Amino acid sequence: MRHPPSLRDRSPVHGLERRRLGVLDVFAQSVSGAAPSAAMAATPVIVAASAGGATIWSFAVATVLALLVAACIGRFTRRMAAPGGLYSLTAQGLGPGAAFACGMASLLGYGLLCAAAVAGAATYLTVLLGGGRWVTVAAALLIGIVVAGLALRGVRVAARVVLLVETVAITVLVVVFALLLAGGSLPGTGETTAAPVPGPAGIAAGVLPAVAAFIGFEIATSLGAEARRPFRTVPRAVGATAAVAGVLYLFAAHTQVVGFAATPGGLAGQSEPVLVLAGARGWSWIPTVLDLGLSMSFFACAAATANALARVLFSLARDGVAPQALGRTHARFRTPHVAVSVSVPVAVGVFAVPVALGVPAWSVLVALLTLATSGFLVAYLLVCVAAPVFLRRIGELTWPAVATTAVIAPALIAVLVAFVSGTPRAATVLGATALASLGWYGWLRLRRRDTLDAIGVYDETVADDVHGRAA
Amino acid sequence: MRSALAVLEEVVAAGPGVTAKEISTALGLPPATTYRLLNLLVGEEYLVRLPDLRGFALGRRAARLALPAVTTLPTAARGVLEHLRGMVRWGVHLASFDNDRLRIVDPDPDHPPGDADLLARYPQASALGRLLLSEQPDWRALVRELRTFTPHTVTAPDELTARLAEVTRDGLARQCGELRVDRGCLAVAVRAPADGRLVAGLALSGPAHRIADPDPELVEQLREHARRLEPLLA
Structure with missing residues (x-):
């Protein structure tokens, strides 16, 4: 008779609403995390600046990279459900040190993405309503309150609202882009000045901002414990989000490239391509509709990342890494209410304080997105390296798992290096975070060695889940 | 496959x-x-x-x-059921919940309950089935289809969730005219004394209008007999 590992009576992440969310709710969370509508409008022109005529190819490469990262994450999420997201997965492959690093990178990524989403929603709302920086600050505070309220009220309500808002936002963007595409190219100067195709180096440089458009697509991972049939739902949601976002980006990039095909300099020569395209056709209503759609998309992104951010904090607290109070859950709403009420105000403050001090809202938004991307890239890299190690440990290694990591890990390292060297500010923040994390890690190692070794809490199978072992 | x-x-x-x-x-x-x-x-x-x-x-x-194992009821338990049947003019049924499946193990011979397969297949529509569902982390795991039997049948998921919360709160499950318009049912849990696990359900079936506003004395008798069954069935 074999001796199976002992089962607990309740999950280490008890207190959350276990096994309740449907497929659509989980999928909506991930799509909102990636906020494709915002990137559809903003990213193609940034990519075109480096990739020129090969803009579409840069997006295609970025989509493949995102799908490979989704595949690596799927190796874990088909086997375990973890509210802590990527760091809990990394722990199963690479052990406590890497898991801790991934946890810090996720906190940085989710925290700044949440701040950036609040920033985006507030900025576009200000454009819509008119007004100065105080309107933006007030809008950010209001959005923060609504986002925190949703995250506190319960994961099902939050997921439904996110699903609704994101569906409207994407529909608006797709309709606008379809109209623009149907309009064809803008009349040019007569000479055919097809944008130069820059070759592999240009495509690679364009991949950088294109990859940044995908960050947040794995956010459904943090709903693992709360999803019904999580081992089926979560990997599918993450993979489908990467695919859907990829298709939307290719469509948006194609629309804009075609629109400026006859214009000297092509898309790369523009600063606000969508508005120029709309203006050239005399559709003055488009900017208003676009601003509304974008601010909704950013709002959904803020709500989705707030859910994920709170769960990472909650999970780190249950691991004994973060203060214990953050691991508490609300008795009635079954949400990590302490973690929500700490993290959302910080995220709002990160945006609202500099704006109140007079920094332009737009530059704060761009800086936050850039810094968030660096955090995500580190976390993706660690989880992708962890995947085959994890499979080997549990005796389920296959060659596709090794091949995926062999392709994606060097690619992510290259993207990360290029990204950090290209944006000194990101390098500084990443370096400072690394130093602070190292200090924290050292302290934990000295004081709480046992806690640290057990890092990476997840929703384990409990006695009640096993046939014939119900307590 | x-x-x-x-x-x-x-x-x-x-x-x-x-x-x-x-x-x-x-x-x-x-x-x-x-x-x-x-x-x-x-x-x-x-x-x-x-x-x-x-x-x-x-x-x-x-x-x-798994197919449910055939169980024979201990004589002492049968005695408790006969005692209750002697006291009330309603149908008295006992159901087991092995493997999360509702099975009538002792139907009232004078007041036969509805189709046993129907009760097992649609636990959400019977009082005994609701006892079983209210024990689950998520009732959807055991419910295939929210079928309508009568105009009173609960078919909205949220309403069923609310009804099941009432079952947990009151320790009493009920349905009024949801399977047959003129009949209703009350049921209470029979739990293992050691760990509180749900092992069986004891139900009274009668006219729907009486179920809507049950006599507290009757409910107390039902609970009392369920308590007597506990050491005999666990």
């Missing part, structure tokens, strides 16, 4: 804790196929991964593949 069933069978044969490699070797299946099938069965919750993430065991859902 055949391989999936073979994998399921191998987990039962080898016992909890068996690993993917062991299953693959035992069945002579290619490892990649075995891993895929295992992940599929885990995704559908017929299997679960044990906390070391290497070992497998049968999940709760696998219990639904």
Whole structure:
């Protein structure tokens, strides 16, 4: 008779609403995390600046990279459900040190993405309503309150609202882009000045901002414990989000490239391509509709990342890494209410304080997105390296798992290096975070060695889940 | 399909804790196929991964593949039921909940209950079934279809959730005219004295209008007899 590992009576992440969310709710969370509508409008022109005529190819490469990262994450999420997201997965492959690093990178990524989403929603709302920086600050505070309220009220309500808002936002963007595409190219100067195709180096440089458009697509991972049939739902949601976002980006990039095909300099020569395209056709209503759609998309992104951010904090607290109070859950709403009420105000403050001090809202938004991307890239890299190690440990290694990591890990390292060297500010923040994390890690190692070794809490199978072992 | 069933069978044969490699070797299946099938069965919750993430065991859902064992009721328990039947003019039924399946083990001979298969298939529409559902982390795991039997049948998921919360709160399940317009049912749980596990349900069936506003004395008698059954059935 074999001796199976002992089962607990309740999950280490008890207190959350276990096994309740449907497929659509989980999928909506991930799509909102990636906020494709915002990137559809903003990213193609940034990519075109480096990739020129090969803009579409840069997006295609970025989509493949995102799908490979989704595949690596799927190796874990088909086997375990973890509210802590990527760091809990990394722990199963690479052990406590890497898991801790991934946890810090996720906190940085989710925290700044949440701040950036609040920033985006507030900025576009200000454009819509008119007004100065105080309107933006007030809008950010209001959005923060609504986002925190949703995250506190319960994961099902939050997921439904996110699903609704994101569906409207994407529909608006797709309709606008379809109209623009149907309009064809803008009349040019007569000479055919097809944008130069820059070759592999240009495509690679364009991949950088294109990859940044995908960050947040794995956010459904943090709903693992709360999803019904999580081992089926979560990997599918993450993979489908990467695919859907990829298709939307290719469509948006194609629309804009075609629109400026006859214009000297092509898309790369523009600063606000969508508005120029709309203006050239005399559709003055488009900017208003676009601003509304974008601010909704950013709002959904803020709500989705707030859910994920709170769960990472909650999970780190249950691991004994973060203060214990953050691991508490609300008795009635079954949400990590302490973690929500700490993290959302910080995220709002990160945006609202500099704006109140007079920094332009737009530059704060761009800086936050850039810094968030660096955090995500580190976390993706660690989880992708962890995947085959994890499979080997549990005796389920296959060659596709090794091949995926062999392709994606060097690619992510290259993207990360290029990204950090290209944006000194990101390098500084990443370096400072690394130093602070190292200090924290050292302290934990000295004081709480046992806690640290057990890092990476997840929703384990409990006695009640096993046939014939119900307590 | 055949391989999936073979994998399921191998987990039962080898016992909890068996690993993917062991299953693959035992069945002579290619490892990649075995891993895929295992992940599929885990995704559908017929299997679960044990906390070391290497070992497998049968999940709760696998219990639904098993046929319920025929049980005979202890004579003492039969006596308790006869006593209650002597006191009230309503139908008195006892149901077991083995493997999360409702089965009438002692129907009232003078007031036969509805179709047994119907009761087992649509637990949400009967008082006994609601006892079972209110014990589940998520009732959807046991409910296939929210079928309408009468105009009173609860078919909205949110309303059912609210009804089941009432069952948990009051320790009393009921349905008024939801299976048959003129009949209703009250049911209370029979729990194992040691760990409080739900083992059976004791139900009274009668005219729907009487169920809507039950006589407190009657409910107390029902609870009293359920308590007497507890040491006899667990």
